[in-house]
Amino acid sequence: MSLVSGPGRAVGSRSEQTLCIQKHVDYIKNLDTRRDELEYWLTEHLRLNGVYWGLNALYLLGHPEALPRKETINFVLSCQKDDGGFGAAPGHDAHMLYTVSAVQILVMLDAVDELEKRGLGGKQKVGSFIAGLQDKETGTFMGDEWGEADTRFLYGAFNALSLLGLLDLVDVPKAVTYIQKCENLDGGYGIKPGAETHAGQVFTCVGALAIVGRLDLINKDRLGGWLSERQMENGGFNGRPEKLEDSCYSWWVGASIAMIDKIHWIDGSKLASFILKCQDPEAGGFGDRPGNMVDVFHTHFGIAGLSLLKFDGIKEVDPI
Ligand SMILES: [Zn+2]
Numbered sequence: 605m606s607l608v609s610g611p612g613r614a615v616g617s618r619s620e621q622t623l624c625i626q627k628h629v630d631y632i633k634n635l636d637t638r639r640d641e642l643e644y645w646l647t648e649h650l651r652l653n654g655v656y657w658g659l660n661a662l663y664l665l666g667h668p669e670a671l672p673r674k675e676t677i678n679f680v681l682s683c684q685k686d687d688g689g690f691g692a693a694p695g696h697d698a699h700m701l702y703t704v705s706a707v708q709i710l711v712m713l714d715a716v717d718e719l720e721k722r723g724l725g726g727k728q729k730v731g732s733f734i735a736g737l738q739d740k741e742t743g744t745f746m747g748d749e750w751g752e753a754d755t756r757f758l759y760g761a762f763n764a765l766s767l768l769g770l771l772d773l774v775d776v777p778k779a780v781t782y783i784q785k786c787e788n789l790d791g792g793y794g795i796k797p798g799a800e801t802h803a804g805q806v807f808t809c810v811g812a813l814a815i816v817g818r819l820d821l822i823n824k825d826r827l828g829g830w831l832s833e834r835q836m837e838n839g840g841f842n843g844r845p846e847k848l849e850d851s852c853y854s855w856w857v858g859a860s861i862a863m864i865d866k867i868h869w870i871d872g873s874k875l876a877s878f879i880l881k882c883q884d885p886e887a888g889g890f891g892d893r894p895g896n897m898v899d900v901f902h903t904h905f906g907i908a909g910l911s912l913l914k915f916d917g918i919k920e921v922d923p924i
Contacts, residue, residue, distance in 0.1 A: 631888030651693040656705035657904035688729035704760040731770035743778030759808035791826030803843040807856040828866035839874030854909025859923040
């Protein structure tokens with residue numbers, strides 16, 4: 605059953621409450637044909653993440669075929685490094701975040717076996733790159749060899765390893781204990797123990813616990829309360845108290861509250877209406893706030909937010 609009634613009626617000449625599916629599909633497809641534009645080159649460090657965001661958005665919009673499968677797989681494999689991890693683009697150093705995107709893309713394209721055929725050492729090698737980033741003392745994960753630790757990387761490790769069926773390569777109980785240490789009195793989670801609660805970090809910690817079946821460790825009433833307070837007057841979510849709303853928090857907050865079964869604590873209609881106002885109805889894509897420039901990141905997370913709300917015309921996502 606739909607939590608919101610959509611697509612709604614057009615307002616004036618700008619159909620602000622109608623989801624412009626074909627415009628968004630075209631926007632994402634055209635990202636790859638705009639290589640002569642500065643914006644493309646300025647985001648080279650995000651390239652593999654960008655492919656994941658674009659591809660996942662296309663799946664949710666019901667147009668997975670809009671990106672060419674073979675070329676996409678070739679690009680992913682071209683980003684792999686000798687250590688088994690993946691960089692943002694060919695020639696970039698391997699990092700957890702890009703390795704997770706690479707795994708997610710290959711799983712979506714049903715192409716994990718390409719790692720055995722053409723990758724460097726198969727999926728086992730990818731798994732050992734990720735496992736090698738676990739801090740044996742604390743249980744958390746680093747992003748790369750330089751050692752910055754962040755609950756984002758812990759979540760990424762659990763996400764990719766579970767997709768590959770290789771979670772047994774890491775010390776799951778130790779990582780779970782680390783997540784518990786990141787819990788704050790407000791029920792939320794920070795980037796590391798003692799750090800302030802942030803909706804992005806809540807998503808990574810709740811998501812990691814969900815993947816390994818330990819949602820029982822969460823104080824769901826307290827966390828659900830903190831998450832539902834993120835909804836602003838205009839329906840959008842912010843990531844922390846006193847901050848502005850932003851369409852990408854539709855996912856970070858929305859998926860977190862869905863994973864702890866409290867999505868009915870938020871106003872889905874108001875959220876959907878805010879997200880729709882962030883779309884560019886002429887050129888396609890979503891920005892962080894109404895009227896702002898669109899980008900593939902907010903396009904993906906805006907659409908993912910609508911998907912959580914079971915919005916008409918969008919495939920339903922599993923928040924876990
Ligand atoms: Zn954002």
